Amino acid sequence: MTRDRQDDAPEPRPRRAGAREPADQDLGGEPACMLDRVCPACGRLADAAPPTTCPRCGAAVGDVS
Numbered sequence: 462m463t464r465d466r467q468d469d470a471p472e473p474r475p476r477r478a479g480a481r482e483p484a485d486q487d488l489g490g491e492p493a494c495m496l497d498r499v500c501p502a503c504g505r506l507a508d509a510a511p512p513t514t515c516p517r518c519g520a521a522v523g524d525v526s
């Protein structure tokens with residue numbers, strides 16, 4: 462473990478907002494295409510590409526049309 466904890470080393474926070482890219486695009490979440498994998502019943506993300514079934518509750522995922 463060589464990660465430093467910022468305990469007694471006050472490092473300046475890396476400036477992200479206001480630089481170039483809008484902060485709205487830096488969500489760091491799932492891509493939009495992954496929304497198809499979200500279970501409509503419980504909201505869990507399916508492991509496989511739809512159409513599939515939710516690994517938690519077994520509901521149909523991506524087969525709602």
Ligand SMILES: [Zn+2]
Pocket residue numbers: 500501502503504505515516517518519520
């Ligand atoms: Zn589910």
